Amino acid sequence: MFARIKSLDAILATAEKKSLHRSLGAFQLTMLGVGAVIGTGIFVLTAEAAQKAGPGMILSFVIAGFVCAVAALCYAEMSAMVPVSGSAYTYSYAVMGELVAWMVGWALILEYAIAAGAVSVGWSGYMVGFIQSSFHIHVPLAFVRGPFDGGLINTPAMIIAAVITWLLVIGTKESATVNAVLVAIKIAALTMFVVLTIPLIRGTQFTPFAPLGFGGISGAAASIFFAYVGFDAVSTAAEETKNPQRNMPIGLIGSLAICTVFYMLVAAGVIGTVGAQPVFGPNHEVLSPGTTALSQACMAIQENAVVCSKEALAWTLRQVGHPFLGYLVGAAAIIALPSVILMMMFGQTRIFFVMSRDGLLPAFFAKVHPRFHTPHVVTIITGVFVMAFSAFFPVGLLADVSNAGTLFAFGAVSIAVMVLRRTDASRHRPFRTPVVNVVAPVSILGCIYLFFNLSAVTIELFVLWAAIGIAVYYGYSRSRSYVGRGVDGDGDAVAPPVGG
Numbered sequence: 280m281f282a283r284i285k286s287l288d289a290i291l292a293t294a295e296k297k298s299l300h301r302s303l304g305a306f307q308l309t310m311l312g313v314g315a316v317i318g319t320g321i322f323v324l325t326a327e328a329a330q331k332a333g334p335g336m337i338l339s340f341v342i343a344g345f346v347c348a349v350a351a352l353c354y355a356e357m358s359a360m361v362p363v364s365g366s367a368y369t370y371s372y373a374v375m376g377e378l379v380a381w382m383v384g385w386a387l388i389l390e391y392a393i394a395a396g397a398v399s400v401g402w403s404g405y406m407v408g409f410i411q412s413s414f415h416i417h418v419p420l421a422f423v424r425g426p427f428d429g430g431l432i433n434t435p436a437m438i439i440a441a442v443i444t445w446l447l448v449i450g451t452k453e454s455a456t457v458n459a460v461l462v463a464i465k466i467a468a469l470t471m472f473v474v475l476t477i478p479l480i481r482g483t484q485f486t487p488f489a490p491l492g493f494g495g496i497s498g499a500a501a502s503i504f505f506a507y508v509g510f511d512a513v514s515t516a517a518e519e520t521k522n523p524q525r526n527m528p529i530g531l532i533g534s535l536a537i538c539t540v541f542y543m544l545v546a547a548g549v550i551g552t553v554g555a556q557p558v559f560g561p562n563h564e565v566l567s568p569g570t571t572a573l574s575q576a577c578m579a580i581q582e583n584a585v586v587c588s589k590e591a592l593a594w595t596l597r598q599v600g601h602p603f604l605g606y607l608v609g610a611a612a613i614i615a616l617p618s619v620i621l622m623m624m625f626g627q628t629r630i631f632f633v634m635s636r637d638g639l640l641p642a643f644f645a646k647v648h649p650r651f652h653t654p655h656v657v658t659i660i661t662g663v664f665v666m667a668f669s670a671f672f673p674v675g676l677l678a679d680v681s682n683a684g685t686l687f688a689f690g691a692v693s694i695a696v697m698v699l700r701r702t703d704a705s706r707h708r709p710f711r712t713p714v715v716n717v718v719a720p721v722s723i724l725g726c727i728y729l730f731f732n733l734s735a736v737t738i739e740l741f742v743l744w745a746a747i748g749i750a751v752y753y754g755y756s757r758s759r760s761y762v763g764r765g766v767d768g769d770g771d772a773v774a775p776p777v778g779g
Contacts, residue, residue, distance in 0.1 A: 312534025320506020389684025
């Protein structure tokens with residue numbers, strides 16, 4: 280299982296031989312991280328968290344943020360030491376072997392591609408809400424929601440996914456520049472929300488604090504974890520970063536710190552103003568987010584609860600007497616959420632690019648556009664799948680499935696950091712995870728805790744996806760692996776892999 284280890288020196292040599300253009304600095308990386316992290320999680324999934332935990336969702340943000348923080352420290356050490364594309368996949372290849380690396384890469388497909396679909400659905404909710412509230416145009420649900428959420432197909436979500444795919448084909452630097460503008464808009468909107476809602480907070484809105492108990496808070500933490508996912512996408516850009524040994528840790532930890540402050544303030548603003556109590560069924564039964572039963576219960580109360588809203592922050596501002604500013608927040612979400620889709624798809628294409636460069640996926644995945652110098656083939660393929668996910672599935676289900684893949688990858692990186700400290704202790708580490716024998720195990724346990732607080736359906740889907748991945752590896756990838764065949768990407772002989 281742990282055979283075919285690709286040495287760090289070989290990974291760095293391959294990246295140098297077939298490298299992408301280095302054009303990103305510390306500020307751009309931090310903005311890419313903030314762009315990837317602040318998005319659907321806080322703009323949309325606030326309602327999902329409220330349905331699961333009530334006001335206790337503020338504690339859910341703390342739990343999820345803590346797990347991400349310790350994982351970020353592990354990521355920072357690995358990404359600075361191994362500044363190449365591939366993120367957790369590359370790190371696992373160097374430490375735990377090809378099969379584990381393949382499974383991590385396979386799991387990252389869940390993290391990035393499905394997350395991009397989830398954000399596309401979140402963007403659609405704000406766009407539809409903005410059109411209906413601003414222009415009083417009724418948009419048929421059949422064309423703006425998937426079949427699991429009371430409709431047929433989510434057309435706006437498909438359109439935005441297609442636009443982002445085109446932008447990524449054009450080029451990395453251009454994408455990062457557009458993203459920096461979108462991040463500024465997003466931060467301005469959240470700052471305005473906090474300034475308007477914090478003075479209106481009432482302590483009575485926090486009671487009962489945990490209507491569904493700590494189990495509900497844990498379940499919400501597992502879902503709201505999606506609100507922090509994305510900072511690791513910064514590490515996939517390592518090969519396109521100037522001075523990565525200095526800039527990668529800054530981008531990773533800096534973006535996570537900025538986002539955590541915003542999340543705590545925004546969550547408090549929602550809970551303290553309009554309340555965040557869950558909606559129950561006719562017999563006071565607990566209803567799951569993203570289901571027909573919850574949609575019907577919300578219709579019965581005329582959507583008069585934050586948990587019913589597809590645009591939670593804009594809805595909150597309208598309820599507290601700021602309809603025009605609610606429109607502005609909705610408009611900001613419409614403008615800025617695409618930056619999250621951009622970073623998720625950016626991460627996905629770079630994972631595929633590196634896996635193809637290792638021979639585990641077909642060679643045409645690694646083709647670089649002669650004019651734009653981007654992996655255009657895999658970008659277009661990824662875009663088609665993201666469009667399909669966003670067209671037919673609700674945001675909550677997509678977010679939870681994405682979390683399953685993310686937690687698996689985070690756990691693998693945390694293990695890799697500890698193993699490398701023993702097996703390659705002399706290697707230069709520009710950034711060292713502090714108290715690694717405490718931080719890394721806490722990260723691993725945190726990932727396990729959140730994983731098993733996901734819904735049973737989500738865990739079953741992840742197990743099925745993993746089984747498919749193992750079948751693909753043994754049916755296709757293992758026999759074509761460059762490391763296994765003892766050659767590099769050009770067919771030149773190299774040293775045999777560690778462990779055969």
